[in-house]
Amino acid sequence: MNASVDSRSLSGARPASEGGMELLLWILVWSELVVFGALLGAFLLFSALDPPSLVTLRRALDLNLAGIATAVLLTSGFFAACAALGRHPRHNLVAAALGGFAFCGLKIAAFVHELPTLAATEGRLAELYPLIVGFHFAHVLFVAGLLLLVAWRPVPRHVATVATLWHLIDLVWLLILPVIYLG
Numbered sequence: 001m002n003a004s005v006d007s008r009s010l011s012g013a014r015p016a017s018e019g020g021m022e023l024l025l026w027i028l029v030w031s032e033l034v035v036f037g038a039l040l041g042a043f044l045l046f047s048a049l050d051p052p053s054l055v056t057l058r059r060a061l062d063l064n065l066a067g068i069a070t071a072v073l074l075t076s077g078f079f080a081a082c083a084a085l086g087r088h089p090r091h092n093l094v095a096a097a098l099g100g101f102a103f104c105g106l107k108i109a110a111f112v113h114e115l116p117t118l119a120a121t122e123g124r125l126a127e128l129y130p131l132i133v134g135f136h137f138a139h140v141l142f143v144a145g146l147l148l149l150v151a152w153r154p155v156p157r158h159v160a161t162v163a164t165l166w167h168l169i170d171l172v173w174l175l176i177l178p179v180i181y182l183g
Contacts (some may be wrong), residue, residue: 018041025161029168036172039132040179046124047183053123054183060117061129062110065183069106070173072099073140077170080147084163093151093159096166100144107137129180136176138183139169 027048039054047054077097083092111130118126 010071025164027110029164032168032172036132036136036175039128039135040175042155042178043125043128043132046128050123050125053121053125055119057118057125057129058181058183060114060121061181062114063105063181065106065110066177070109071102071175072106073103073170073173076100076103077167080163080166083151083154084160089156090151093154093162096163097144097151100140100147100166100169104110104137104141104144107133132176132180136172139172143169154179 076096079092079096079099083089083096115130118129143162146162147166150158
């Protein structure tokens with residue numbers, strides 16, 4: 001079998017557009033919202049089915065540290081937004097990443113005294129809390145690393161992409177906070 005290739009068709013081919021990457025980014029964003037939405041929905045369902053477990057869980061949580069962590073994460077989001085707007089992207093991405101690492105440090109401090117109490121507690125809420133918050137923690141840690149990676153060579157397209165992911169993390173935390181901590 002002989003297959004001939006028309007060289008004119010190859011030279012006229014267009015390079016892959018960046019639209020494919022943008023589509024993947026938005027698929028990632030929406031899939032993350034669906035996953036966290038399902039987890040938070042399960043948390044709300046089990047909260048309604050077992051109110052005493054919810055009371056026990058909320059007593060074990062450190063609302064002050066959660067508030068400080070929220071302020072740190074939102075401040076970090078501000079730095080990511082400044083980077084996406086082109087204002088000193090390298091410095092602002094590093095500041096955003098440092099805010100993410102500080103958030104993780106605050107969550108570790110909270111986990112140190114919350115998890116022993118929760119380990120002695122029975123019920124699905126005591127299992128869902130570390131799953132939801134731990135999954136978010138892993139996202140913060142991973143994307144904070146990406147912020148540093150992009151800060152090393154800040155290309156505007158990459159800065160915008162990583163800032164979008166960072167804002168998704170902020171949004172997810174703003175959904176977690178009232179459902180788990182404030183409800």
